[in-house]
Every structure is written in C-alpha cells, then in structure tokens.
Amino acid sequence: MIRIHSREALQTVAEALRPDAGGAEASARRSGAVDWLGVSALANDHYLGPALHAALAQAGRLGELPDDLRAYLALLHDCNGARNRRLRGQAETLVRAFDEAGVTPLLLKGGVALFAGDYPDAAARMIRDLDVMVPARRLNDALAALQALGYRAVSRYPQGHHAYGDFAQPGQPAAVDLHIEPIDAAYLLPASALWRDAGALGLPEGACLVPSPTHRLLHNLLHAQIHHRGNYYRGVIELRQLYDFTVLARRHGPAIDWDFIDRHLTEHQLDTPLQSYVLAAGRLFDLPWPLPSAPGRAARREAGRCLLQLRLPLLAMLGLPLANLWGAFARYRMEGLYAERGTLLDRRLHHAAQFLGKSTLRGVVDRLFKVQ
Incomplete structure (x- = not known):
C-alpha cells in the first residue's frame, strides 16, 4: 500500500529523532494537536517504530502520546529488543563456527550494529538479516561451516554477484546473507579496501572484523542510494537508512575521513548523490555539514525531490x-x-x-x- 504522508508527520518523526528532541527549542516548535496516527504510519513504513519509541523515551516525551499508541510503540520496541538479543546470539554462534573453520568473517550493516553500540538503546535499530562477508578464497570453508550448523541455501545469486546467497536455519530469527563483496559495483567499494582497514571486534567466540567508520558510512550511502534499487535515480530516501547514516556520522565524527569520501565519489561522478543525501540528513536530523565544499545546485534540487517523495511515494512510482x-x-x-x-x-x-x-x-x- 502506497500512503500519502503529511508534512507535519514527517516533521514530527524527524524532530523526535534529533538530538535535541526534548530541549526547549524542540518544545517551542510543537504546537497544536499532533497527528500521531500519521506519525505512526510513517514510522512503520520506514521501520522506525522502535527508534521512535527509544527517542521519545529518552526525551521524556512518551506522555505526549495517546495511550494506545504508546502501548503499541512499547510493544514494537520490546519485541525488537528481544529479536536483537536473539540475533546477537545467532551472530556469536556463527562467528564461533567460522573461527573453528579458520575463517575470519567481517560483519556488515546491521550485524555491526548488534555489537558496536552506535545506538544507546540496543532495541532501537530494526535488522532484517545478518550480512556477513568472507574472503573469496575461504568461501568453501564458510559454506561448510554454515552447513555444519544446519543452514541451508534459500536463494543463490548468479555467478559474479557480490554475494553468494541467503542461508536460513530453522529456529533462527534471520537469514545470513553471505557476501564476498560489499556491493555489486566493486569498483566503488572493493572488499579489499574493507579488509585492509577493518578493525577487530572483541568477541570471546572467535575472531571477527568490522569495517572502519569511514567505510561503514560509505557503505551505508552506496547501499542506500546506488546499489540494489538505485534509489538516487528514483529520488527515494529510506528514512531508517538515512537515520542510521546520521547516527554513524555523529558517533564516529573525527574518525570519518570525509575528504576521502568526497574525493572518491566525485571521481566517480557521484558527488550529487553524496551531497543530496547529506543535505537530507541535515534538513531532517540536523546533521552538521561535514563535506569540504558546499552543496551544488543539482544536489539541492535532488534533496528537495527526495523530501517531497518521502511524503508522496507515488511520485517515485510514476x-x-x-x-x-x-x-x-x-x-x-x-x-x-x-x-x-x-x-x-x-x-x-x-x-x-x-x-x-x-x-x-x-x-x-x-x-x-x-x-x-
């Protein structure tokens, strides 16, 4: 179902997820009745229900919600927290099996979020599957380890794809998406670069790596806007991914090499997707402008198009x-x-x-x- 979202609903969700959501200025911006049903619909469409609950709770604003909506968001938050705890256990078991097989995996996206502590509330981020990358030369060992745990392939990608396939095990909360490259366009973000700059994740279960903050942020952007659906070309922004981008940018701050990101994407004529995405993060979540040069006219137009289509998704379909x-x-x-x-x-x-x-x-x- 394609919904129409009001400007007020988008503003309310964005405001709630900003760092100053409970401050005096935020309170002054709120006036009149809030369409909490519209807010809930927008948050659900973008998998932000648990994050919205966590942010409102931290800001001391849960009392503003109608009783039924407050109970609903609390249920979403609690269920997602329980699922994330199970996902963490699933990931730890996977790391242990890979370690015994002599394979050091590198976690991507939500898999990193389970352990990195990017969100103060571990239940805030919704995670669909576990993205795990292994060295191409150790793929067969990784497949054998998955098979020994009881995983079976539920989908296989064609030869030359950046990922090998999705694997599921009965009783586990998520599938494992096994990668050998982080995205399909390996020349934009090669696995070799992630392996080179990766850091160790201190798990007692075995050796495991995570991408550097710079590569995590770059992967988020490329995956959200260029890879897979090509959302940049459609003028589409998924709020959960943009919020994740903002959280990473704020938390890792000085550790992110923005000059490299800017230079690298400009060399590939992708400066407009970068600038428009950062602009959207600034307009919605107050992310300070981190890039070395000001946004161009094309980036400003694209950010405006994306924000409009957040409220009117049908425009993207047309x-x-x-x-x-x-x-x-x-x-x-x-x-x-x-x-x-x-x-x-x-x-x-x-x-x-x-x-x-x-x-x-x-x-x-x-x-x-x-x-x-």
Missing part, C-alpha cells in the same frame, strides 16, 4: 521506468564496466547491445518497471 533506465546507464556504471571503451556514448550503446542480446522483450519491460 517516474520508475525513466529512473531505472537512468540508473542502468549511469556514468559511474559505464566507466566501471567499460573503462577502456571509447566515449560515454560508445559505452552506453555497447551496454544496451549486451543487455538486448541476452534479454527478451518481456525482460526489457520487467527491467524498466522493476521495483525491487
């Missing part, structure tokens, strides 16, 4: 075919795939010929209207 086409033939992708082949036009024509040669008319239509 532009879906054009957005999918734009993402498929993006400059960074053409240069990453065909760096030695002539002009940008040459690369795009070659890419189109490659795709059409392997696809049917139905495949072309499916790709243009692809949502997931």
Whole structure:
C-alpha cells in the first residue's frame, strides 16, 4: 500500500529523532494537536517504530502520546529488543563456527550494529538479516561451516554477484546473507579496501572484523542510494537508512575521513548523490555539514525531490521506468564496466547491445518497471 504522508508527520518523526528532541527549542516548535496516527504510519513504513519509541523515551516525551499508541510503540520496541538479543546470539554462534573453520568473517550493516553500540538503546535499530562477508578464497570453508550448523541455501545469486546467497536455519530469527563483496559495483567499494582497514571486534567466540567508520558510512550511502534499487535515480530516501547514516556520522565524527569520501565519489561522478543525501540528513536530523565544499545546485534540487517523495511515494512510482533506465546507464556504471571503451556514448550503446542480446522483450519491460 502506497500512503500519502503529511508534512507535519514527517516533521514530527524527524524532530523526535534529533538530538535535541526534548530541549526547549524542540518544545517551542510543537504546537497544536499532533497527528500521531500519521506519525505512526510513517514510522512503520520506514521501520522506525522502535527508534521512535527509544527517542521519545529518552526525551521524556512518551506522555505526549495517546495511550494506545504508546502501548503499541512499547510493544514494537520490546519485541525488537528481544529479536536483537536473539540475533546477537545467532551472530556469536556463527562467528564461533567460522573461527573453528579458520575463517575470519567481517560483519556488515546491521550485524555491526548488534555489537558496536552506535545506538544507546540496543532495541532501537530494526535488522532484517545478518550480512556477513568472507574472503573469496575461504568461501568453501564458510559454506561448510554454515552447513555444519544446519543452514541451508534459500536463494543463490548468479555467478559474479557480490554475494553468494541467503542461508536460513530453522529456529533462527534471520537469514545470513553471505557476501564476498560489499556491493555489486566493486569498483566503488572493493572488499579489499574493507579488509585492509577493518578493525577487530572483541568477541570471546572467535575472531571477527568490522569495517572502519569511514567505510561503514560509505557503505551505508552506496547501499542506500546506488546499489540494489538505485534509489538516487528514483529520488527515494529510506528514512531508517538515512537515520542510521546520521547516527554513524555523529558517533564516529573525527574518525570519518570525509575528504576521502568526497574525493572518491566525485571521481566517480557521484558527488550529487553524496551531497543530496547529506543535505537530507541535515534538513531532517540536523546533521552538521561535514563535506569540504558546499552543496551544488543539482544536489539541492535532488534533496528537495527526495523530501517531497518521502511524503508522496507515488511520485517515485510514476517516474520508475525513466529512473531505472537512468540508473542502468549511469556514468559511474559505464566507466566501471567499460573503462577502456571509447566515449560515454560508445559505452552506453555497447551496454544496451549486451543487455538486448541476452534479454527478451518481456525482460526489457520487467527491467524498466522493476521495483525491487
């Protein structure tokens, strides 16, 4: 179901998740009745119910909520906390099995959040699955360790994919998404860079690594806006991912090499996605501007488009075919795939010929209207 969200609902959710949610200035900004049903719907759509409860509790604002909504958010928060505790136990068992097999895994995304303490409230972040990366040369050992634990493949990705597949074990709360690269465009964020700069996670169960703060933030951005759905091209921002980005940026502050992130993405013509994402984090969650140069006009337009489509998601659906086409033939992708082949036009024509040669008319239509 595609909902329409009010400007007030978006402002209320964003305000609640800011660091000053309980301050005098925040209180002064609130006036009149709050559409808490609309706030709840927006938070649910973006998997932020537990985070909203945690933030309101920390700010001493739970008393502002209607009784039934307060009870509902408390239930979400408590259930997510119980699930995260089980996820942590699942991850610890996995690390122990990998260690016994001589494999040192690197946790990604939510897997890191289970142990890193980025959120003061461990129940605030919702986690869908456990993303784990292993060295490509140790893939078979990792697969054997998963099999010994009782995991079975529920999906397998095609040859050359950045991940091997999803594995599930009966009784466990989440699937394990086994990676050999962090994203599909390895030239934007290669596994070798993550392994090189990774830090050790002190677990008694065995050796385990986590990406550096800089790579965690870069992975968040690329995964949220470029990888998978290509949300940047659709003008889509998922609030949970943007909030996670803001939490990481605030918590790790000086440890993040913003100059490197800016330089790296600018080299790949991805400065506008970077700037527009940081702008959105600033407008919604008061993240101070961290980049070495001011945002460009294109980034300001894109941030405005994204914030509008947060409230009116149908607009993103209307532009879906054009957005999918734009993402498929993006400059960074053409240069990453065909760096030695002539002009940008040459690369795009070659890419189109490659795709059409392997696809049917139905495949072309499916790709243009692809949502997931």
